[in-house]
Amino acid sequence: MAFINDHFLKLQAGYLFPEIARRVNVFAKEHPDEASRLIRCGIGDVTEPLPMAAIEAMHKAVDDLASRETFHGYGPEQGYEWLRSAIAEKAFKPLGVAVDKDEIFVSDGAKCDTGNILDIFGGNNRIAVPDPVYPVYVDTNVMAGNTGNSRPDGSYEGLIYLPCTAENNFVPELPQERVDLVYLCFPNNPTGAVATKDELAKWVGYARANDAILLFDAAYEAFVREPGIPHSIFEIPGARDCAIEFRSFSKQGGFTGVRCGYIVIPNQLMGRDSQGKPVPVQNLWRRRHCTKFNGASYIVQRGAEALFSADGIRQTNGLIDHYLCNAEMLCNAFSKVGLRVWGGRNAPYVWVECPPGLGSWEMFDKMLHDINVVITPGAGFGSKGEGYFRVSAFNSRDNVEEVCRRVQKLFA
Amino acid sequence: MAFINDHFLKLQAGYLFPEIARRVNVFAKEHPDEASRLIRCGIGDVTEPLPMAAIEAMHKAVDDLASRETFHGYGPEQGYEWLRSAIAEKAFKPLGVAVDKDEIFVSDGAKCDTGNILDIFGGNNRIAVPDPVYPVYVDTNVMAGNTGNSRPDGSYEGLIYLPCTAENNFVPELPQERVDLVYLCFPNNPTGAVATKDELAKWVGYARANDAILLFDAAYEAFVREPGIPHSIFEIPGARDCAIEFRSFSKQGGFTGVRCGYIVIPNQLMGRDSQGKPVPVQNLWRRRHCTKFNGASYIVQRGAEALFSADGIRQTNGLIDHYLCNAEMLCNAFSKVGLRVWGGRNAPYVWVECPPGLGSWEMFDKMLHDINVVITPGAGFGSKGEGYFRVSAFNSRDNVEEVCRRVQKLFA
Numbered sequence: 133m134a135f136i137n138d139h140f141l142k143l144q145a146g147y148l149f150p151e152i153a154r155r156v157n158v159f160a161k162e163h164p165d166e167a168s169r170l171i172r173c174g175i176g177d178v179t180e181p182l183p184m185a186a187i188e189a190m191h192k193a194v195d196d197l198a199s200r201e202t203f204h205g206y207g208p209e210q211g212y213e214w215l216r217s218a219i220a221e222k223a224f225k226p227l228g229v230a231v232d233k234d235e236i237f238v239s240d241g242a243k244c245d246t247g248n249i250l251d252i253f254g255g256n257n258r259i260a261v262p263d264p265v266y267p268v269y270v271d272t273n274v275m276a277g278n279t280g281n282s283r284p285d286g287s288y289e290g291l292i293y294l295p296c297t298a299e300n301n302f303v304p305e306l307p308q309e310r311v312d313l314v315y316l317c318f319p320n321n322p323t324g325a326v327a328t329k330d331e332l333a334k335w336v337g338y339a340r341a342n343d344a345i346l347l348f349d350a351a352y353e354a355f356v357r358e359p360g361i362p363h364s365i366f367e368i369p370g371a372r373d374c375a376i377e378f379r380s381f382s383k384q385g386g387f388t389g390v391r392c393g394y395i396v397i398p399n400q401l402m403g404r405d406s407q408g409k410p411v412p413v414q415n416l417w418r419r420r421h422c423t424k425f426n427g428a429s430y431i432v433q434r435g436a437e438a439l440f441s442a443d444g445i446r447q448t449n450g451l452i453d454h455y456l457c458n459a460e461m462l463c464n465a466f467s468k469v470g471l472r473v474w475g476g477r478n479a480p481y482v483w484v485e486c487p488p489g490l491g492s493w494e495m496f497d498k499m500l501h502d503i504n505v506v507i508t509p510g511a512g513f514g515s516k517g518e519g520y521f522r523v524s525a526f527n528s529r530d531n532v533e534e535v536c537r538r539v540q541k542l543f544a
Numbered sequence: 545m546a547f548i549n550d551h552f553l554k555l556q557a558g559y560l561f562p563e564i565a566r567r568v569n570v571f572a573k574e575h576p577d578e579a580s581r582l583i584r585c586g587i588g589d590v591t592e593p594l595p596m597a598a599i600e601a602m603h604k605a606v607d608d609l610a611s612r613e614t615f616h617g618y619g620p621e622q623g624y625e626w627l628r629s630a631i632a633e634k635a636f637k638p639l640g641v642a643v644d645k646d647e648i649f650v651s652d653g654a655k656c657d658t659g660n661i662l663d664i665f666g667g668n669n670r671i672a673v674p675d676p677v678y679p680v681y682v683d684t685n686v687m688a689g690n691t692g693n694s695r696p697d698g699s700y701e702g703l704i705y706l707p708c709t710a711e712n713n714f715v716p717e718l719p720q721e722r723v724d725l726v727y728l729c730f731p732n733n734p735t736g737a738v739a740t741k742d743e744l745a746k747w748v749g750y751a752r753a754n755d756a757i758l759l760f761d762a763a764y765e766a767f768v769r770e771p772g773i774p775h776s777i778f779e780i781p782g783a784r785d786c787a788i789e790f791r792s793f794s795k796q797g798g799f800t801g802v803r804c805g806y807i808v809i810p811n812q813l814m815g816r817d818s819q820g821k822p823v824p825v826q827n828l829w830r831r832r833h834c835t836k837f838n839g840a841s842y843i844v845q846r847g848a849e850a851l852f853s854a855d856g857i858r859q860t861n862g863l864i865d866h867y868l869c870n871a872e873m874l875c876n877a878f879s880k881v882g883l884r885v886w887g888g889r890n891a892p893y894v895w896v897e898c899p900p901g902l903g904s905w906e907m908f909d910k911m912l913h914d915i916n917v918v919i920t921p922g923a924g925f926g927s928k929g930e931g932y933f934r935v936s937a938f939n940s941r942d943n944v945e946e947v948c949r950r951v952q953k954l955f956a
Contacts, residue, residue: 133755134724136815139830150834159610177617182609190606190843197801200940205589205800240652240803240841247836251687254547271835277665312546343545344627367788388610388617389842403548416552422562423683424659429652429844430801433601528612 139277144286148512149175152496155494159500166504170533171538173462173524174506175449176321178386180454182435182530183447186385190437193431200470207427210418211238211394215433218468219394222440223379229366230443235396237412237421238436240428242351246315247272248424249347249376249395252416254406257312262304263293264322264513264520266349269315285515295516296323302474303327306338309497314339316365319350319356322513322522323483324359324459324475332368336460339374345403345413351393354384354452372398375415383480385439385448392428392436448478455480458532459525465536466523482523483510487543491540495521551689556698560679560924561587562907571912573794578916583943583950585874585916587894588733588936590798591943592866595859598797599845605843608776612628619839622830623650625808631806634852635791641778647808647826649833650848652840654763654792654805658727659684660836661759661788661807664828666818669724674716675705675797676734676925676932678761681727697927707928709734714886714895715739718750726751729761731768734925734934736887737775744780747840751786757815757825758787761852763805765862766796768890786808788825795892795938797851797860800804804840867892870944871937877934881955894935895922899955907933917951 152174160167167535181187194227196202216233224231239245250272257343259278261269273279273291280289292311294304302325304316316335325408339346348365356363364377374433378395381387397417402410438444456477466484485493492509499505499521508524510517525532564586572579593599609612622628628645636643651657658680671690673681682866685691685703692701699705706721708717716728726796728747730739751758760777768775789808793799809829814822850856868889875888878896888894898907904921911917911933920936922929937944 133816133820134757134816135668136823136825136828137664137666138818140816140831142824143831175618179612179615180618181611184610187606187610194599194602194606194843196595198596199593200591203591203593203801205591205798207801208586241838243838244836252552254549256547268835273682275832275835289773321694324859345546386617389615389619389839391838391841395954404545405548405553406550408545411548411553413548416548419552420556420687423680423687424656426653426655426803427801429803429841431606525554 137275139275140171142205142274142279142281142288147509151329151512152506155516156498156500160314168508169504170216170506171504171535172506172533173527176524176526178383178388178526180451182390183439183444183451183518184261185438185441185444185447186435190431190435192369193434197430202436204430207433208371209422209425209427211236211428212433215437216438217323217398218437222365222445224366225369227363229364231366231396232399236394236397237397237417238394238428238433239425239505240391240393241382242349242378243268245378245393246347246349248420250276250278251420252413253313253403256290256406258310260292260294260307260311261313262296262317262320263287263515264296264380264510264517265315266321266514269354287515293514293516296325297516298472298485301325301495306334307331310342311346313347314344315347315349319352319479320475322481322508322510322517324479324481325483326356326478329360329362329368332365334360336365336368336371336539337373340370343404344374345401347378348372348375349378351378351380352383352479353379354448355456355480357456357476361478366396372400376401381436381439384452385436386451387436390432390435392432397536431464454529455525458527458529460527461532469539476525480525482525484521486519486521492521494519501534503542505535505538546575549687551687554686554691554693554700555683556694560920561668562600563924564920566917568912568918578952581916582918582945583916583939584918585936585939585947586920586939588763590795590800590938591799591940592863594798594802595851595856595863597733597850597853597856597859598847604849605846607626609842616842619842619845621837621839622836623840624845627849630849630852634857636776636778639775641776643778643867644811646807647883650804650806650840650845651830651837652795653678653792654761654801657790657805658759658761660832661829663836664675664825664830665725668818670704670722672704672706672719672723672726674708674727674729674732675699675927676708676922676929677726677727678733679925680728700916701925705926705928706946708732708737709928710884710886711930713737715743718746722754724756725759726756727759727761729763729810731764731891732887733764734893734920734922734929736891736893738768738890741774741780744774744777748777748780748783748786752782755895756786758783758789759790763790764795764891765790765791766860767868767892769868770890773890778808784812786813788813793848793851796864797848799848802844802847804844840912841909867937867939869891870939870941873944873948874937876936877951880950887936891938894936894937896933897932898933904930904933917947917950
């Protein structure tokens with residue numbers, strides 16, 4: 133008989149966003165008159181048109197496929213050299229970070245990469261995740277059999293949770309116990325927190341001292357505007373010995389529907405086999421990538437490349453400005469009604485403490501029913517997210533202005 | 545310390561195609577005068593422009609992303625409903641096969657799907673693969689820890705190999721022992737063999753009797769032109785109880801560089817948990833797909849949809865005609881010089897027996913050096929591929945005519 137992967141049965145019922153979608157659908161059916169008033173600040177999905185540089189490049193790429201002379205079939209699994217060179221030159225060099233183009237692996241998105249990376253690691257690692265956390269880090273570990281069963285609060289046995297709280301400004305402290313793999317995400321999803329160079333240097337020091345590897349999710353780095361806040365873990369000396377970085381064009385260039393991301397694995401990064409012998413991690417990933425992936429779409433890679441042109445950079449900055457201005461307006465609106473607010477600077481997410489006495493799903497329902505605004509309940513991101521909610525700044529200006537007005541009214 | 549997945553260390557050095565690329569590069573460097581004469585019939589990559597229907601649809605899709613009103617961000621992970629409906633209506637209904645659109649999961653390609661499918665199965669299955677075999681089936685099982693070590697002939701302990709030989713016309717017989725997961729691929733890569741309804745019915749009967757699941761790779765189904773040769777495993781009664789089908793737009797529409805495929809998992813397909821309790825396989829895949837994948841590119845899905853328009857179908861058929869005609873010419877050329885030939889009808893691959901006394905890598909080197917034609921040595925696909933080579937019909941007409949002339953000359 134064909135046996136399934138039993139670990140899947142440990143997964144808790146709903147991935148967060150389907151559950152939100154379900155509640156919104158029920159509401160819309162029960163209140164058809166209010167359905168058209170709904171404003172979605174839940175899922176972190178971009179709303180604004182793509183930078184024109186990407187549009188033009190993708191039109192040209194489509195045309196390339198229309199004639200034999202310029203046709204492109206299978207590309208290199210790792211991504212075209214011209215895109216990887218552009219990334220090294222334009223995304224890292226300006227930070228003072230030397231990344232070789234052969235350390236970059238282009239993919240169809242950071243969600244895939246953060247999930248798939250577990251393929252190359254063993255089942256005997258102690259794994260640390262932030263709490264609250266992007267659910268993909270946790271669920272993919274459950275699927276891979278790296279956890280025990282779930283607990284009543286939604287956490288899983290066997291994972292080490294790093295509390296991110298108002299007390300530590302949502303930047304986790306080093307664990308007391310030894311861990312082998314650590315997920316870090318800055319600017320953070322869901323809290324919008326950023327880490328300073330000193331804070332990241334502590335983590336790099338920890339990883340080097342403990343032969344651990346940091347899985348650094350920098351999907352939101354384009355939102356960092358303040359000097360001194362790192363865009364890349366590789367701005368920290370020593371990080372090349374102990375970190376993998378995940379990046380995405382989804383938020384930088386509005387590519388959530390276009391699909392492109394990449395991962396950086398330094399040449400010298402070593403894992404250990406079960407005998408303790410060092411093994412270059414990049415070789416494993418290259419083998420995985422070439423065997424289970426067939427390259428990102430040629431059209432999409434041309435679009436991504438164009439984001440690094442002079443026009444592309446200017447247009448991308450305009451896009452980020454738009455969302456950052458939204459975030460600032462949302463921060464102000466929630467502050468003004470007396471709620472405590474984090475994030476929303478150098479990040480597209482605003483993290484808000486619920487009013488006294490309300491749990492985060494209660495606050496979700498209240499916002500949905502009373503002012504027809506969809507937010508994400510913090511508890512959906514982990515037990516330490518209880519008592520908070522996330523507001524996404526990915527929206528049109530009109531919608532954000534309207535949300536601000538409604539929030540003002542709700543708490544008037 | 546961060547432990548790697550030790551199973552990766554069992555993998556043999558070269559994935560087949562990188563090794564071929566390496567030998568071709570060495571040759572080109574050593575014989576720069578002959579390099580421009582090289583004709584590649586190795587890797588199965590399309591060469592002809594995309595159907596105009598797909599080009600037009602993708603231009604329109606790019607334009608959709610240029611304005612807020614028609615913008616698309618994250619799509620449904622499973623694929624847009626309009627594409628899944630088109631697949632159900634146009635790819636299956638004409639075969640007399642009822643597939644519900646919710647049984648279809650769109651992805652960025654069949655290579656990813658055939659690799660990723662193992663995520664949802666347990667480590668205690670007895671797994672059968674054809675020999676010769678598309679290397680991805682084997683290597684992904686090695687990575688997942690479903691095999692033992694490799695043997696000197698390149699096979700892996702723990703896998704059950706199903707010999708495909710001239711005697712069985714390259715359609716494997718049922719195994720003597722019980723197996724739980726069986727990979728089948730028709731039209732076959734690499735041999736170009738097709739299976740009749742009766743032959744597939746035997747496999748469906750076997751799977752149902754043994755509670756096994758067939759992983760049916762139909763990536764090349766568009767090349768089937770003879771009536772009576774199934775395009776889909778679901779043309780066989782009972783297959784919905786025991787099969788998953790993998791499909792691709794890569795060869796149908798020339799999408800190798802565009803990237804789109806899909807998988808069909810019938811509602812009623814059951815696996816077993818370790819207690820033997822039935823579990824719907826589709827639910828597991830949906831969870832996997834939603835957690836580790838973020839949907840195929842909107843642009844690409846619009847291109848795939850257009851392949852099912854009236855124009856798209858006509859243009860796609862023209863593309864397939866072109867490659868099938870190439871295949872026929874190659875079959876004839878190799879037959880004419882006295883070699884035994886299989887495949888090349890209802891399939892884009894021609895499978896040729898090496899001349900007496902030559903191994904398949906020797907034949908590779910001979911073709912490369914003597915007539916500057918790149919083929920794929922059969923031994924690269926498994927021990928039963930030794931003594932054969934694969935010739936890909938994916939090429940321009942000019943190149944195929946030239947290959948035929950050179951083959952004629954080589955054996956004159």
